[in-house]
Amino acid sequence: MRVTTCFLAAASVFAAGTLTAHARPFNDPRSDRIEAIDADAKFAAEPRDGACYAPVLASTGGALPKNPGTLAVRWTGYANYELVYNGQIVLLDAYFDRGGIYPPLGFTAADVKKADAILIGHGHHDHMADAATVGARTRATVVGAPVTTEKLATQAIDPKQVRTVTGKGGEILQFGKFKVEPILGRHGQPPASVVGPIDEVLKKVTTPPTPEQVAEQARIRQRGTQDRRVIEEGTIAYLITLDNGFRIMYRDSGGRVTEFEKTAMQRAGRVDLGLIAVSAAYLNSATVEQALEHVHTYKPDVYMPAHHDAPFNNLWRATEPLFQAVKDDNPRIVTVSKGYREPTCFNTEHNISRGR
Numbered sequence: 181m182r183v184t185t186c187f188l189a190a191a192s193v194f195a196a197g198t199l200t201a202h203a204r205p206f207n208d209p210r211s212d213r214i215e216a217i218d219a220d221a222k223f224a225a226e227p228r229d230g231a232c233y234a235p236v237l238a239s240t241g242g243a244l245p246k247n248p249g250t251l252a253v254r255w256t257g258y259a260n261y262e263l264v265y266n267g268q269i270v271l272l273d274a275y276f277d278r279g280g281i282y283p284p285l286g287f288t289a290a291d292v293k294k295a296d297a298i299l300i301g302h303g304h305h306d307h308m309a310d311a312a313t314v315g316a317r318t319r320a321t322v323v324g325a326p327v328t329t330e331k332l333a334t335q336a337i338d339p340k341q342v343r344t345v346t347g348k349g350g351e352i353l354q355f356g357k358f359k360v361e362p363i364l365g366r367h368g369q370p371p372a373s374v375v376g377p378i379d380e381v382l383k384k385v386t387t388p389p390t391p392e393q394v395a396e397q398a399r400i401r402q403r404g405t406q407d408r409r410v411i412e413e414g415t416i417a418y419l420i421t422l423d424n425g426f427r428i429m430y431r432d433s434g435g436r437v438t439e440f441e442k443t444a445m446q447r448a449g450r451v452d453l454g455l456i457a458v459s460a461a462y463l464n465s466a467t468v469e470q471a472l473e474h475v476h477t478y479k480p481d482v483y484m485p486a487h488h489d490a491p492f493n494n495l496w497r498a499t500e501p502l503f504q505a506v507k508d509d510n511p512r513i514v515t516v517s518k519g520y521r522e523p524t525c526f527n528t529e530h531n532i533s534r535g536r
């Protein structure tokens with residue numbers, strides 16, 4: 181079956197400026213046509229919005245959605261996501277130049293030339309390695325926990341662009357149409373009793389990296405922090421609310437839910453979209469348990485996993501067992517996972533806060 185590049189969050193037909201009743205909440209993400217975008221009379225002359233089909237990031241020169249209500253979401257490896265909405269670009273994490281042991285993303289950090297904000301979930305290199313250079317080039321505001329911005333302070337970016345957040349409340353940030361609430365999360369801590377033996381076996385059965393690749397990885401690792409504070413004080417979840425109420429929860433590490441997250445979600449209720457890292461615990465029984473805690477807390481309508489790809493000498497984290505488990509738990513949830521750079525488009529006019 182052909183896997184298409186687009187997905188529709190809500191079939192929107194605008195009639196005299198109002199939404200028609202009984203719009204279907206979701207289309208099959210594999211469908212070839214996106215009613216919300218392609219059938220919009222305002223854009224009938226150009227039936228396809230390239231921003232919702234082309235695997236080119238807006239931040240690297242690709243198209244921005246034509247309809248101001250369209251949100252284009254692209255996953256670009258690990259917990260990197262690009263959000264494009266109403267002429268603005270927000271990057272979640274920045275780890276693009278990953279080295280030769282990783283599958284190529286199809287662009288480099290140097291290609292990223294436009295962004296309004298970069299939200300860093302935590303300061304490990306595989307989340308922030310390119311935040312300073314991309315921030316400096318784009319002039320985007322870069323947001324992170326204290327341990328993250330301490331690292332940024334040693335890198336080539338203007339400190340005036342950097343915002344430190346603790347996630348403990350009262351830190352609402354506004355980037356144009358994006359309202360961002362940082363919430364203190366917690367980094368994943370997969371059990372050593374599982375990870376240790378599996379990593380040993382993987383070393384035995386995979387091709388070892390060359391000395392050059394080992395050196396390259398060491399250099400990349402230097403662009404993040406290994407400070408222990410990352411676990412409890414340095415992992416920030418971001419609750420993002422668009423101007424029309426559409427809500428996104430972003431969490432870039434598959435750790436346990438914190439009281440801060442529970443409190444925030446008791447207030448927010450649910451989110452339209454969850455971009456949530458898969459636990460690194462290898463065993464599906466453990467990754468499923470963690471994913472269920474996340475979806476029970478954030479209650480997303482649409483669940484998109486993050487942090488599930490891997491270098492050539494490791495294993496991707498399986499997403500289908502998570503999808504099956506969350507659907508067994510809640511048959512109405514929509515699960516979406518695309519390839520690198522493939523867009524998923526949402527009509528944000530339909531959202532939970534408006535009573536969908």
Ligand SMILES: [Zn+2]
Nearest residue numbers: 302304367433
């Ligand atoms: Zn990490």
